[in-house]
Amino acid sequence: MMKKVYVLLFTLLPSLALVACNQSTSSKESPTIDDALKSFQKAGLEAENAKKMTKDDYGMAPMKAKEAKRFLIPSLGEDNGGRIFIFDDKKDLEQTKEFYDKLGKESAMLFSWTAATNNILIQVNGDLSEDKFNEYRKVLEDLK
Template structure:
């Protein structure tokens, strides 16, 4: 009889333990025929910050907030694309430390194929002539293209900002 009591008590305890691990929300008390057991309420989940959509404007602002030059952002018109296919939307930005009217482009695309086409265009252009060389970096559906007059370590800072902002 004592063995049966221990067996049934063990089974009851396991059932109580297992029911405490179930998915019933905010279950606070579970009663058994032998001993009351309290199961702590599930702590409310921490509210995460909503993911803010990255825009061309917020990316340019992140560059500025990071101490980088991205002055006079101007919506790109067809002429601002030069010989490149006009895909996506863009802002032209100036980097005054490089000289008058020198800077780059911040572009956003609707799909990866368009982004890859434009990145390839700028990369190939730079291979055809050192004078046409520019830095490019893509993250998500965004591409930055900056003048080759910029130092590589300076361009890396723009990449770092994009890596932090775009997941």
């Protein structure tokens, strides 16, 4: 009987250790905001002068992101671009996305594009063409 217990322990423990190690490394490999911004640029998309967002940059939007940066898209004109957020909580991401989506429905002047993949949300000036925004969305979706 004891022999069976030892065999089980020596068989299961290494397997459990491998599973635990694999889980901890996968969370470290989650893409960062900087990974996304570099990927946009690598794809030939504008994402310039990224700066950490302040409370003033959030305006009326929920300030629930773990990290957020504002970036410029010079082809849209001076001081126009987008925001990129990373969240710990999916509900916070969904609430922030919903905030921007509702603004656009309430007023065409406030319309902006949004896309979310995993724990990253981008919000981009609505003056950007839908086709060009879809290029940003695709890069975000392909981010590993």
